[in-house]
Amino acid sequence: MEDKADGAVGQAPASQLRRRLGRADLRAVPETRRALRELLRHWGKPGRSDIAELLTSELVTNALVHTDHEAVLTATVGPAGLRVEVRDFLSRRPQPRTPNAGDSTHGRGLLLVQSLADAWGVRTHGVGKVVWFELAAGAA
Template identity: 70%
Template sequence: MTRTEKAGANGAVPGEGPPRQLKRMLGKADLKAVPETRRALRELLSHWGRPGRSEIAELLTSELVTNALVHTDRDAEVTATVGPRGLRVEVRDDAERKPKLRVPIADDGTNGRGLVLVQSLADAWGVVMLGAGGAGKVVWFELDGGTA
Protein backbone atom coordinates (compact mmCIF):
# COMPACT_ATOMS: atom_id res chain seq x y z
CA MET A 1 0.00 0.00 0.00
CA THR A 2 1.37 3.38 -0.96
CA ARG A 3 0.15 6.84 -0.11
CA THR A 4 1.39 10.40 -0.18
CA GLU A 5 -0.06 12.85 2.29
CA LYS A 6 0.13 16.54 2.95
CA ALA A 7 0.80 17.32 6.60
CA GLY A 8 -1.53 19.55 8.55
CA ALA A 9 -0.52 22.68 10.43
CA ASN A 10 1.39 20.56 12.94
CA GLY A 11 5.05 21.52 12.72
CA ALA A 12 4.40 24.59 10.61
CA VAL A 13 6.20 27.86 11.19
CA PRO A 14 3.87 30.88 11.06
CA GLY A 15 3.88 32.42 7.61
CA GLU A 16 5.74 29.45 6.10
CA GLY A 17 2.79 27.12 5.52
CA PRO A 18 2.56 23.48 6.54
CA PRO A 19 5.40 21.06 5.90
CA ARG A 20 5.02 18.69 2.95
CA GLN A 21 5.07 15.02 3.80
CA LEU A 22 5.45 11.62 2.17
CA LYS A 23 4.30 8.54 4.03
CA ARG A 24 4.70 5.08 2.53
CA MET A 25 4.10 1.58 3.85
CA LEU A 26 6.71 -0.93 2.69
CA GLY A 27 5.91 -4.63 2.50
CA LYS A 28 8.20 -7.26 3.96
CA ALA A 29 11.19 -7.87 1.65
CA ASP A 30 9.59 -5.76 -1.13
CA LEU A 31 12.79 -4.42 -2.70
CA LYS A 32 10.74 -2.87 -5.55
CA ALA A 33 9.74 -0.34 -2.89
CA VAL A 34 13.28 1.11 -2.86
CA PRO A 35 13.22 2.76 -6.33
CA GLU A 36 9.52 3.59 -5.91
CA THR A 37 10.30 5.41 -2.65
CA ARG A 38 13.17 7.27 -4.32
CA ARG A 39 10.83 8.47 -7.09
CA ALA A 40 8.19 9.58 -4.59
CA LEU A 41 10.83 11.41 -2.54
CA ARG A 42 12.20 13.07 -5.68
CA GLU A 43 8.67 14.32 -6.44
CA LEU A 44 8.24 15.58 -2.86
CA LEU A 45 11.57 17.43 -3.06
CA SER A 46 11.04 18.84 -6.57
CA HIS A 47 10.13 22.26 -5.15
CA TRP A 48 12.68 22.18 -2.34
CA GLY A 49 15.20 24.07 -4.48
CA ARG A 50 18.19 22.13 -3.15
CA PRO A 51 19.28 19.84 -6.04
CA GLY A 52 22.48 18.55 -4.41
CA ARG A 53 20.73 17.98 -1.11
CA SER A 54 17.84 16.21 -2.87
CA GLU A 55 20.22 13.67 -4.41
CA ILE A 56 21.79 13.03 -1.00
CA ALA A 57 18.31 12.61 0.48
CA GLU A 58 17.42 10.01 -2.16
CA LEU A 59 20.63 8.07 -1.52
CA LEU A 60 20.25 8.05 2.26
CA THR A 61 16.56 7.17 2.09
CA SER A 62 17.42 4.25 -0.21
CA GLU A 63 19.98 3.02 2.30
CA LEU A 64 17.59 3.16 5.27
CA VAL A 65 14.70 1.58 3.36
CA THR A 66 16.94 -1.20 2.03
CA ASN A 67 18.30 -1.88 5.52
CA ALA A 68 14.79 -2.10 6.96
CA LEU A 69 13.60 -4.49 4.25
CA VAL A 70 16.68 -6.70 4.05
CA HIS A 71 17.82 -6.91 7.66
CA THR A 72 14.52 -7.07 9.56
CA ASP A 73 12.36 -9.46 7.50
CA ARG A 74 9.36 -7.29 8.43
CA ASP A 75 7.18 -4.51 7.04
CA ALA A 76 8.42 -0.95 7.41
CA GLU A 77 7.14 2.59 7.04
CA VAL A 78 9.00 5.58 5.64
CA THR A 79 8.01 9.16 6.45
CA ALA A 80 9.73 12.16 4.85
CA THR A 81 8.84 15.66 5.99
CA VAL A 82 10.03 18.86 4.30
CA GLY A 83 9.68 21.91 6.49
CA PRO A 84 11.17 25.39 6.68
CA ARG A 85 14.32 24.11 8.37
CA GLY A 86 14.99 21.19 6.04
CA LEU A 87 14.16 17.52 5.55
CA ARG A 88 13.64 14.72 8.05
CA VAL A 89 13.30 11.11 6.91
CA GLU A 90 12.26 8.35 9.31
CA VAL A 91 12.12 4.62 8.60
CA ARG A 92 10.21 2.59 11.17
CA ASP A 93 10.20 -1.17 11.52
CA ASP A 94 9.09 -3.63 14.21
CA ALA A 95 12.48 -5.30 14.72
CA GLU A 96 13.92 -4.88 18.19
CA ARG A 97 17.56 -4.98 17.10
CA LYS A 98 19.40 -1.68 16.99
CA PRO A 99 21.32 -1.30 13.71
CA LYS A 100 25.08 -1.34 14.02
CA LEU A 101 27.41 1.09 12.35
CA ARG A 102 30.04 -1.11 10.67
CA VAL A 103 33.27 -0.17 9.04
CA PRO A 104 32.96 -1.60 5.52
CA ILE A 105 35.46 -4.24 4.45
CA ALA A 106 37.13 -3.47 1.12
CA ASP A 107 36.39 -6.87 -0.47
CA ASP A 108 32.83 -7.08 0.89
CA GLY A 109 31.14 -5.58 -2.20
CA THR A 110 28.54 -3.01 -1.19
CA ASN A 111 27.54 -4.53 2.15
CA GLY A 112 27.97 -2.55 5.35
CA ARG A 113 28.10 0.92 3.86
CA GLY A 114 24.55 2.19 4.45
CA LEU A 115 24.84 3.66 7.92
CA VAL A 116 28.37 4.89 7.19
CA LEU A 117 26.90 6.91 4.31
CA VAL A 118 24.13 8.22 6.53
CA GLN A 119 26.63 9.21 9.21
CA SER A 120 28.89 10.89 6.64
CA LEU A 121 26.30 12.79 4.60
CA ALA A 122 23.43 13.65 6.95
CA ASP A 123 23.46 16.75 9.12
CA ALA A 124 22.03 14.63 11.95
CA TRP A 125 20.89 11.03 12.31
CA GLY A 126 19.98 8.52 14.97
CA VAL A 127 18.00 5.54 16.14
CA VAL A 128 15.03 5.67 18.50
CA MET A 129 14.06 2.39 20.13
CA LEU A 130 10.29 2.33 20.59
CA GLY A 131 10.11 0.12 23.66
CA ALA A 132 9.74 -3.49 24.68
CA GLY A 133 7.30 -6.02 23.33
CA GLY A 134 8.12 -5.78 19.63
CA ALA A 135 7.50 -2.06 19.28
CA GLY A 136 10.55 -1.73 17.05
CA LYS A 137 12.60 1.31 16.18
CA VAL A 138 12.87 4.39 14.00
CA VAL A 139 16.08 5.17 12.13
CA TRP A 140 16.12 8.80 11.00
CA PHE A 141 18.25 11.44 9.34
CA GLU A 142 17.97 15.17 8.74
CA LEU A 143 19.32 17.45 6.05
CA ASP A 144 19.18 21.16 6.63
CA GLY A 145 18.07 23.50 3.89
CA GLY A 146 21.64 24.55 3.04
CA THR A 147 23.44 23.80 -0.20
CA ALA A 148 25.50 20.69 -0.79
Protein backbone atom coordinates in the same frame (compact mmCIF):
# COMPACT_ATOMS: atom_id res chain seq x y z
CA MET B 1 0.51 3.74 0.05
CA GLU B 2 -0.33 7.29 0.86
CA ASP B 3 1.03 10.75 0.16
CA LYS B 4 -0.31 13.67 2.12
CA ALA B 5 0.34 17.30 2.81
CA ASP B 6 0.21 18.53 6.38
CA GLY B 7 0.59 21.86 8.06
CA ALA B 8 1.04 22.91 11.65
CA VAL B 9 -1.05 25.80 12.87
CA GLY B 10 0.83 29.09 12.65
CA GLN B 11 3.73 27.63 10.66
CA ALA B 12 4.47 27.26 6.98
CA PRO B 13 2.92 24.06 5.71
CA ALA B 14 5.02 20.94 5.62
CA SER B 15 4.78 18.35 2.87
CA GLN B 16 4.84 14.71 3.80
CA LEU B 17 5.34 11.37 2.11
CA ARG B 18 4.31 8.21 3.91
CA ARG B 19 4.80 4.70 2.58
CA ARG B 20 4.18 1.26 4.01
CA LEU B 21 6.92 -1.03 2.73
CA GLY B 22 6.11 -4.72 2.35
CA ARG B 23 8.23 -7.37 4.01
CA ALA B 24 11.40 -8.01 1.96
CA ASP B 25 9.93 -6.08 -1.00
CA LEU B 26 13.07 -4.55 -2.49
CA ARG B 27 11.00 -3.13 -5.36
CA ALA B 28 9.97 -0.55 -2.76
CA VAL B 29 13.46 0.99 -2.87
CA PRO B 30 13.27 2.54 -6.38
CA GLU B 31 9.57 3.33 -5.90
CA THR B 32 10.42 5.21 -2.70
CA ARG B 33 13.23 7.09 -4.45
CA ARG B 34 10.84 8.23 -7.20
CA ALA B 35 8.22 9.36 -4.69
CA LEU B 36 10.83 11.22 -2.63
CA ARG B 37 12.25 12.86 -5.78
CA GLU B 38 8.76 14.16 -6.58
CA LEU B 39 8.30 15.45 -3.01
CA LEU B 40 11.67 17.22 -3.15
CA ARG B 41 11.33 18.60 -6.69
CA HIS B 42 11.59 22.25 -5.53
CA TRP B 43 13.45 21.71 -2.27
CA GLY B 44 16.89 22.78 -1.09
CA LYS B 45 20.12 23.70 -2.77
CA PRO B 46 21.27 21.69 -5.79
CA GLY B 47 22.43 18.24 -4.80
CA ARG B 48 20.52 18.09 -1.50
CA SER B 49 17.69 16.01 -2.96
CA ASP B 50 20.24 13.57 -4.45
CA ILE B 51 21.75 13.09 -0.99
CA ALA B 52 18.27 12.65 0.48
CA GLU B 53 17.45 9.96 -2.11
CA LEU B 54 20.69 8.10 -1.42
CA LEU B 55 20.27 8.14 2.35
CA THR B 56 16.60 7.18 2.14
CA SER B 57 17.50 4.25 -0.11
CA GLU B 58 20.03 3.07 2.45
CA LEU B 59 17.58 3.22 5.36
CA VAL B 60 14.79 1.53 3.40
CA THR B 61 17.12 -1.20 2.13
CA ASN B 62 18.46 -1.83 5.64
CA ALA B 63 14.96 -2.14 7.06
CA LEU B 64 13.86 -4.57 4.36
CA VAL B 65 17.02 -6.68 4.25
CA HIS B 66 17.88 -6.89 7.95
CA THR B 67 14.41 -7.51 9.36
CA ASP B 68 11.73 -10.01 8.52
CA HIS B 69 8.97 -7.45 8.84
CA GLU B 70 7.31 -4.58 7.08
CA ALA B 71 8.61 -1.04 7.47
CA VAL B 72 7.07 2.42 7.32
CA LEU B 73 8.76 5.41 5.69
CA THR B 74 7.82 8.97 6.62
CA ALA B 75 9.54 11.93 4.93
CA THR B 76 8.59 15.43 6.05
CA VAL B 77 9.75 18.61 4.33
CA GLY B 78 9.37 21.87 6.22
CA PRO B 79 10.92 25.34 6.18
CA ALA B 80 14.01 24.16 8.08
CA GLY B 81 14.68 21.05 6.03
CA LEU B 82 13.90 17.39 5.55
CA ARG B 83 13.42 14.62 8.09
CA VAL B 84 13.20 11.02 6.95
CA GLU B 85 12.20 8.23 9.33
CA VAL B 86 12.10 4.51 8.61
CA ARG B 87 10.30 2.47 11.24
CA ASP B 88 10.73 -1.27 11.41
CA PHE B 89 9.48 -3.85 13.87
CA LEU B 90 12.75 -5.32 15.10
CA SER B 91 14.13 -3.90 18.34
CA ARG B 92 17.81 -4.61 17.57
CA ARG B 93 19.61 -1.30 17.03
CA PRO B 94 21.70 -0.94 13.87
CA GLN B 95 25.41 -0.29 14.26
CA PRO B 96 27.63 1.40 11.67
CA ARG B 97 30.32 -1.08 10.72
CA THR B 98 33.47 -1.08 8.67
CA PRO B 99 32.72 -2.80 5.36
CA ASN B 100 34.89 -5.61 4.02
CA ALA B 101 37.27 -4.41 1.31
CA GLY B 102 36.10 -7.20 -1.02
CA ASP B 103 32.39 -6.56 -0.48
CA SER B 104 31.37 -3.54 -2.50
CA THR B 105 27.65 -3.67 -1.73
CA HIS B 106 27.25 -4.28 2.01
CA GLY B 107 28.16 -2.43 5.18
CA ARG B 108 28.23 1.13 3.88
CA GLY B 109 24.66 2.33 4.46
CA LEU B 110 24.90 3.72 7.97
CA LEU B 111 28.38 5.07 7.28
CA LEU B 112 26.89 7.10 4.42
CA VAL B 113 24.08 8.32 6.65
CA GLN B 114 26.56 9.22 9.37
CA SER B 115 28.80 11.07 6.88
CA LEU B 116 26.21 12.93 4.79
CA ALA B 117 23.27 13.71 7.08
CA ASP B 118 23.21 16.86 9.18
CA ALA B 119 21.81 14.73 12.02
CA TRP B 120 20.75 11.11 12.40
CA GLY B 121 19.83 8.63 15.07
CA VAL B 122 17.86 5.65 16.25
CA ARG B 123 15.02 5.64 18.76
CA THR B 124 12.91 2.84 20.12
CA HIS B 125 9.29 2.93 19.07
CA GLY B 126 6.95 0.51 20.80
CA VAL B 127 7.73 -2.77 19.10
CA GLY B 128 10.73 -1.88 16.97
CA LYS B 129 12.68 1.25 16.22
CA VAL B 130 12.88 4.30 14.02
CA VAL B 131 16.08 5.15 12.18
CA TRP B 132 16.03 8.77 11.04
CA PHE B 133 18.09 11.48 9.41
CA GLU B 134 17.75 15.20 8.80
CA LEU B 135 19.07 17.45 6.05
CA ALA B 136 18.90 21.23 6.18
CA ALA B 137 17.56 22.77 2.99
CA GLY B 138 20.23 25.44 2.76
CA ALA B 139 23.35 23.46 3.69
CA ALA B 140 25.87 22.86 0.95
